[in-house]
Amino acid sequence: MFALESNNREGAQGSRHFPNNCAILGRRSHRVRVLFRFAIIAILILSGILPATARKKPRTQTPNKANIEAAARLQIFLDRANFSPGKLDGTYNEFTWKALALYRQSRGEQPQVPPQQGKIKSNVTPDVTGLDLDSIGPVLVPYTVTDADLASVGPLPSSVAAQAKLKFLPYRDAADAIAEKFHSDVHLLERLNPSKMKTIKPGDQLMVPNVGAFDLASVKGIKPGSERSERNAQPVNDVEYQPEAQSENADENRQMKKDEAASAPIVIKIDSKTNMLGVFQGEKLIAAYPVTIGSAHTASPVGEWKVSRITKMPTFRYDKEMLQHGRRSGNFHLLPPGPRNPVGVMWIALNKKGIGIHGTNDPSSIGRAASHGCIRLANWDVVRLATKIKPGDNVSIH
Numbered sequence: 594m595f596a597l598e599s600n601n602r603e604g605a606q607g608s609r610h611f612p613n614n615c616a617i618l619g620r621r622s623h624r625v626r627v628l629f630r631f632a633i634i635a636i637l638i639l640s641g642i643l644p645a646t647a648r649k650k651p652r653t654q655t656p657n658k659a660n661i662e663a664a665a666r667l668q669i670f671l672d673r674a675n676f677s678p679g680k681l682d683g684t685y686n687e688f689t690w691k692a693l694a695l696y697r698q699s700r701g702e703q704p705q706v707p708p709q710q711g712k713i714k715s716n717v718t719p720d721v722t723g724l725d726l727d728s729i730g731p732v733l734v735p736y737t738v739t740d741a742d743l744a745s746v747g748p749l750p751s752s753v754a755a756q757a758k759l760k761f762l763p764y765r766d767a768a769d770a771i772a773e774k775f776h777s778d779v780h781l782l783e784r785l786n787p788s789k790m791k792t793i794k795p796g797d798q799l800m801v802p803n804v805g806a807f808d809l810a811s812v813k814g815i816k817p818g819s820e821r822s823e824r825n826a827q828p829v830n831d832v833e834y835q836p837e838a839q840s841e842n843a844d845e846n847r848q849m850k851k852d853e854a855a856s857a858p859i860v861i862k863i864d865s866k867t868n869m870l871g872v873f874q875g876e877k878l879i880a881a882y883p884v885t886i887g888s889a890h891t892a893s894p895v896g897e898w899k900v901s902r903i904t905k906m907p908t909f910r911y912d913k914e915m916l917q918h919g920r921r922s923g924n925f926h927l928l929p930p931g932p933r934n935p936v937g938v939m940w941i942a943l944n945k946k947g948i949g950i951h952g953t954n955d956p957s958s959i960g961r962a963a964s965h966g967c968i969r970l971a972n973w974d975v976v977r978l979a980t981k982i983k984p985g986d987n988v989s990i991h
Contacts, residue, residue, distance in 0.1 A: 675880035762931030767793035807973035818983035906930040
């Protein structure tokens with residue numbers, strides 16, 4: 594060690610005047626090793642050998658216009674057929690899958706099994722084989738905003754006490770009103786009409802889904818069961834003509850089958866697991882709508898019930914004790930009618946005190962928030978339901 598120290602001292606003195614060749618070679622060797630290491634990493638990244646944790650995750654792609662249009666076309670098709678997917682958002686969401694499965698069931702077809710609940714992704718495309726999706730025409734149509742559209746828009750206080758002082762519970766803004774009119778999610782309309790939805794005024798032209806518009810002004814004129822009367826007056830095309838109908842009693846037998854189908858009782862069946870309400874005429878499923886049911890604390894009453902009355906544009910007795918514990922108290926507020934009344938634009942009372950099927954003041958909550966024991970639908974769906982039923986019809990909650 595000492596000998597080395599003596600020799601190094603001499604070398605050190607020499608290095609004051611001349612470069613040390615070993616040091617230079619060492620620095621060059623180090624640079625080569627660094628460059629070589631970077632080259633190896635680059636090769637691994639390009640070849641996909643490097644572990645996923647070391648690679649950047651790809652960005653989630655936003656659905657493009659074609660995907661949105663395809664999903665919206667299916668949603669509009671189902672909505673028109675009275676198998677509602679809930680609010681139209683241009684995705685293959687949970688209720689679109691459920692509505693499609695029930696639509697196929699109504700036609701005697703084998704429904705496609707939806708992805709496991711909770712794992713349904715909006716980019717998973719269902720099988721639409723056999724559906725005449727072109728029958729709806731254009732997916733989007735232009736609509737000119739009218740004064741009547743904005744007549745039900747106004748200030749809406751958040752507190753119940755302040756709402757009780759109003760004569761009418763209006764839409765929060767113009768976008769809220771237009772979205773409900775066309776059964777739509779506001780965010781879909783914002784994508785279809787960039788920079789327009791925050792400044793809507795009469796005369797503006799918007800692109801909207803091609804559905805039957807929900808007309809708030811017509812709610813008061815709705816007649817419960819009116820659609821059933823119209824359906825019974827028309828030929829029943831679902832009864833197949835059998836070969837043996839060549840006999841002399843063929844016409845009589847066929848008419849009997851039609852009459853049986855037309856006069857079959859209407860039954861509402863509510864599935865608390867799938868959050869879907871089905872309307873049956875006899876054994877035939879004729880319509881389906883997504884719903885919100887009660888929570889574990891205030892569960893919807895399982896069992897067999899009947900429709901007792903149907904009230905249009907109802908007032909609502911807001912009683913916190915009743916909502917939370919099922920007991921009436923003297924501390925309550927009477928909330929006026931309007932589209933943003935807590936029970937919406939229609940109350941279908943059951944022969945179970947305090948329980949009914951009704952609309953909502955928040956369409957986005959359907960199927961995703963618990964009620965206080967009642968069955969809640971979007972306003973456009975509860976109005977369509979009311980045209981199919983009458984007091985005395987059976988309601989099964991299971």
